[in-house]
Amino acid sequence: MRVPLSWLAEYVELVPGSTPEDVHAALVQVGLEEEDVHTFELQGPIVVGEVLEFTEEPQSNGKTIRWCQVRVAPDGETAADGGDAVHGIVCGARNFFVGDKVVVTLPGAVLPGPFPIAARKTYGHVSDGMIASARELGLGDDHEGILRLSTIGIDAPVGTDAIELLGLNDAAVEINVTPDRGYAFSIRGVAREYAHATGARYRDPVELSSPATVSGAAGSGDVFPVEVRDEAPIRGRVGSSVFATRIVRDVDPTRPTPAWMVARLKLAGIRSLSVLVDITNYVMLELGQPIHGYDLDRLQGGIVVRRATPGEVITTLDGKERTLDPEDLLITDDRGAIGIAGVMGGADTEMSDATRNVLIEAANFDPVSIARSARRHKLPSEASKRFERGVDPQIAAAAATRVAQLMADLAGGTADAGGSLIHEAPEREAILLPDGYVTELIGVEYTDEEVHDALAEIGGAITRTAEGFSVVPPSWRPDLTGKADLAEEVARLAGYHRIPSVLPVAPPGRGLTRSQRIRRRVADALAAAGSTEVLSFPFATEDENARFGSADGSSVASVKLANALDASAALLRRSLLPGLVAAAKRNRSRGLVDVSLFELGLVFLPEAGRTYGSAELPVGDRRPSEAELDALQAGIPPQPRHVGALLVGDVVTKQPGQAAVPAGIVDALDVVRQVALAVGAEIEVAQGSHQALHPGRTAELRVAGRPVGFAGELLPSVAEENDLPRVVAVVELDLDAVIALTEPGLEAGQIGTYPAATQDLSLLVDAGVPASTVAGAVREGAGALLEELHLVDDYRGTGVPEGSKSLTFALRFRADDRTLTAAEASEAKLAGAAVARERTGAAIRE
Structure with a gap:
């Protein structure tokens, strides 16, 4: 404002x-x-001048200029710039005449821009100043010709300071x-x-605009028929509770708007249009009550306020035809809609230069209805901005009277003494403010007198009761609905500076939870490894949830948004991968071909057939009980936090002596190891399958035998759909599950000081047995002496029976208290092989 x-x-x-x-x-x-x-942004000298004479001089470029003699100071006096009383000025406009009073910017003046004025030679003359247009002065957009003061009703002596005269010093x-x-x-x-x-003295402009009298009123006038017919109120609230009208006859719409009003409207951010429209805008800014004026002679019958019918249309003042919604509140006459109430009037009844009689409307409309209509039709207006925040329902008649008075004074009209008024606004209910409540809530000692005086100052009607103060809020404060609002008003008027600044003492033992600390470590580890963290929208399409939200292609349930930003992505995601794929696609389209991304975020995994969000919301005047919190929690679908990663392009770029190394499943498994190290978990890798991943290049990830995610390469068809290369490595882990399944507080093992004994173990096993299963059996059988085991070879070929494979493991043994002998190491190795044979049928390959 x-x-x-x-x-x-x-x-x-x-x-x-x-x-x-x-x-x-x-x-x-x-x-x-x-x-x-x-x-x-004006600087003088800028004065009133009188055109004494001019000569029209055609130029070689086809333009005709006027060489003018302009008086800028009374006879015998020096001009404001220190020069002669008569200045010679070159002017390109041709809309003025000899004897006209104009605005002259003398040398030394500065116009908005900034545009300094100086005497300069042009068109063969020295132009000693400039005759200004309305736009050059910042008063409006008119630049077709210079500003003639007679056209805006001003006749001032030559040499008068035009800045003050036109209100431009405001x-x-x-x-x-x-x-x-x-x-x-x-x-x-x-x-x-x-x-x-x-503490300054305040005068309420509403009290100065009494509906009782209007100067220039003629007779009693006819009461204009108005009816409110709202058969479909929103939230049980009728669309219009107050509707006031006044009639002004025999106006002259071509009269100029006074310069002081134009200047004030301009500073307030509103463009001057015509005297009638300017007056309605002026009163709206002054009182906060939006006003609409109708050409009375173009109305057919009386006014009816009603909801729109399906398919009904209106052409609004901006010239656009709009199809109305049954929720839209309309102003109508006998032929149909003539305005969207509280938003914008219709073109059929707008005031124009031909208007002679005006019907003034000042109403109060339901804020919710107006806000919805303004957003529905994308028609934010100064009127809707006020109505949707709440307008004082008690000032409509005074506002209409104020407009009628100004139209009589400035447009030469005659106001009818009478006017119609519907006033069905409900009375404000009293709010009990208990003794001591303000002090308890704000934390400052306020006396009863301070509380009373503050509430009386905002306009409240106060009654003392046994419990405290009973306060009826003023009509212009719809935001005051409870005792906390009143307490805030006391604190505001008494001064926020009285509220002490006290830093709370952090209680001991608090801080980040274990899960929060681990999540930060995971993010730091992945970022340190060269990945970039992204935050994608948690919305997905049905196809994305079906493809990535289920490993085996079975049907999945999804949470559907009631008011989605994008109707095509109206579901909450079940996987992080759609967002990572979209981010990779976007980056590659912009030339970033080698991309490593990761995201930590929630996924939403509702159970099929279950309804969520059915719990009743607790009231906000107290802390919810444990039972209420449990009910609310039960109404929320599971939302585990996952970590996902995607790698595409080269992980090692091509360089002299080094071929490029593209990202693949090996790099996806490296991400898994980084997460495992950050969490302190043992993540097992086993052969897996996923409908969106490449068969044979998919790993199932487990912790303590429980599946917690997958890693692998996208199906080439999925990658092609998203304009990505054939090989795209991806990982997704249920990070909450990994943390929960990992024992907290594990200590680092003792660093061995005795020599290690290393041996290899090659086992023949059926090709369908996962290597991780064989490794687990060997590790368990080898016992405590086994320090490390990893797979070094998976051979299938000559010398290996059909349908089998040869797995070679590198084993490292170490004891904490002695140097192991080769026999001890071999015994432990064979013990591991024995367990592997028992569980998987593996045999030692000779």
């Missing part, structure tokens, strides 16, 4: 000598955040208005807040 200071000063006494910065500082004290300061402070304080979208509301901050 932009607030011109001259306008603000009409309703509250500004501290003498106040600058815009001082006003900002005062408003900040009561919670209105400062944004900016706006001025016309400034506006801009403040950020939060959604709960819609009353501050008006001069009325901001003036009241400035009075709260400084």
